[in-house]
Amino acid sequence: MHRLPRRSVSAILRHGGARYRNSAALISCASTHCGSVGETDGKVRWHSVLVPGKCNPTNSTTQFNLKNGMYFGNRYESTAAASDAPPAETYEYQAEVSRLMDLIVNSLYSNKEVFLRELISNASDALDKLRFLSVTQPELLKGGGDLDIRIQTDKDNGIINIIDSGIGMTRQELIDCLGTIAQSGTSKFLKALKDSKDAGSDTNLIGQFGVGFYSAFLVADRIVVSTKSPKSDKQYVWQGEVNASSYTIQEETDPEKLIPRGTRITLYLKRDDKGFAHPERIEKLVKNYSQFVSFPIYTWKEKGFTKEVEVDEDPAESKTDEQDEKTEKKKKTKTVVEKYWDWDLTNETQPIWLRNPKEVNTEDYNEFYKKTFNEYLDPLASSHFTTEGEVEFRSILYVPAVPPMGKDDIVNPKTKNIRLYVKRVFISDDFDGELFPRYLSFVKGVVDSNDLPLNVSREILQESRIVRIMRKRLVRKAFDMILGISMSENREDYEKFWENFGKHLKLGCIEDRENHKRIAPLLRFFSSQSEDVMISLDEYLENMKPEQKDIYYVASDSVTSASNTPFLEKLLEKDLEVLYLVDPIDEVAIQNLKSYKEKNFIDISKEDLDLGDKNEEKEKEIKQEYGQTCDWIKKRLGDKVASVQISNRLSSSPCVLVSGKFGWSANMERLMKAQTVGDTSSLEYMRGRRVFEINPEHPIIKNLNAASKTNPDDEDAIRAIDLLYNTALVSSGFTPENPAELGGKIYEMMSLALSGKWSTPAAEIQQPELQQHNPEILDAEVQHPGPQHNHPETVEAEVVEPVEAGSQK
């Protein structure tokens, strides 16, 4: 039996509004074939069933129902058959679309039900667009009825109608939107799909890359889209079939099928998927997937109400008049359930951000996040707040659990992560840093303002004082939310956050001076006392020595190289903690911060390091002893170094090359070199001065000191200075200017040492005392006391012999 749904007249008037005003056919249908109009529960209802054989789906009665999106039973009949209707035109899909449909149907079938979410989301977007345009063109809303989404099903025939009263599509838009896909979207989708090994995440890709509509082919073997845009006088019908390479478009000319505005999508379900056309299933899916769509979603549903009906009295049980009077009421009626079909509001239409935060639980927030932003993981944190006073707005912000897939560019402010509403009207999600600085562009959320004009344009956004205030508050709230994660008992949460978005915050140190105080406590670094777990600056401060004035750091390319740098030696000896800046952006970020809680950041690889242990008397003494040697070395090294000085930061290395106070560190120089293309001459200028620091306690330096006094022109001593300089370059993190020359010098020294070794019994050159200092260096001073200090061989042996000594063991 072909069953025409009965509907409530009040519902028609209430929900249908202008859309149903010309509903004469319905009334005629209902009154002629389908029953009568009755009054129950104070409501007027159609309450009888379709008369079999009379309500023919092809007669005018059902055409009315088509018009209202209530067509059941038969396949959509093209109006091309009508004599004066323009014929359907056939179009080929863009090659990518065919490929994509093939992929969707054949690979993304693990969770078919997402098709409904995608179509509802498109309907909601179409309504959003209409509502937005109607702010400046109110005539667009005329005669089109309420802004809502309606879903009807015919379970017997496996048909689903999704009807919206949104912006609709013109003929050209049908071709552009449902026959092609933006290149970038497709290629990104295909790439992501290829990369995605995890079958579970496949379905989520559908929504992320704008292929939503085609997901309907997961369940339908035929789709008909009938649509009317206010931009066009005509209504068009798009028809496509699964696995076909073409689709058709024709003009709708049958007056019975015309709609005032919007889109009706009819899915003819595949044989195995007809179960989706059960109203209960649709209701469940809407509740599950589209709970937070901000337009009402009605589903067409069978309902029931109870009523008392009279029952015929059994004459055998006749009673006395007195008895009759007492029990009259009970005997004459009974309760029956009257069934009828009606639209049922299936989703929660009050936007979640307008609700009282006390009444919304974490699950609701997470669900809203996942549905709104097409995410499949819960967010790391959320914040729901209202600001009052100068500017009023409501907002829910989220910190995602993962960075966006396939987006490596951390500084791209165009993320569509913030959805701006004005008085509940969706305005835009296309911002360029107006609401959030680009370093916080990973934060997602909705913002609903009552103070902005509905027709707010980009120019207004950029210049508005209200927006500036909103931005300030949003940024502050975002930081509170991140701080909340950092204070969570579960340290892993923040570690996850830091791994994903730490770079963004460091960028904030560079770009947002105003918020340094908020960003700094959120930073994390490895340190000389915590090489496996990152620490905060507050943890560093807690660990500072009482006499320590500054926060020490060294920049390098890895924890291993940082922990082996000679700059650390004295600090480790003194048990002073040093932060390791191992991310390329770290050093610039810290330099921008300058200080934290009144403690300055000090780069331990730069000149004038003050460890708070100055002994002027001793320094004077050492300067006197080594002053001449410093001058001698400077003379040899010439412009390569700005000066040669006595070091206070070394204990086991003989020397180190430190950067000038205002110049680049070795790490920065390396990074800048890597980024410079072509002429590098400006780098020479930018890198600033370097200071060669010597360790007066070290045997090599002691020997050189002796050489400088007795035989400053000695060739081998001079060669030793060159070699020291080059090895200091390497150990201090710089790149030697001529690596081949350095290699040559080392080989030369090795061969000299080896020849020395064969002439000296190995046992004699073992010097345990020196090995304590630096097991790799043997002090020739002890082996060859007295004048041999000055002998070039002494110097050579000091540098090279350790190799041999080690191998002798």
Ligand SMILES: Nc1ncnc2c1ncn2[C@@H]1O[C@H](COP(=O)(O)OP(=O)(O)OP(=O)(O)O)[C@@H](O)[C@H]1O
């Ligand atoms: N109900 C509708 N009303 C008006 N236009 C629609 C409707 N459904 C789809 N469209 C148009 O078709 C386009 C393609 O839709 P599709 O779902 O494939 O991708 P999308 O909506 O752009 O991306 P995403 O699914 O990721 O949101 C939409 O952008 C929209 O312009």
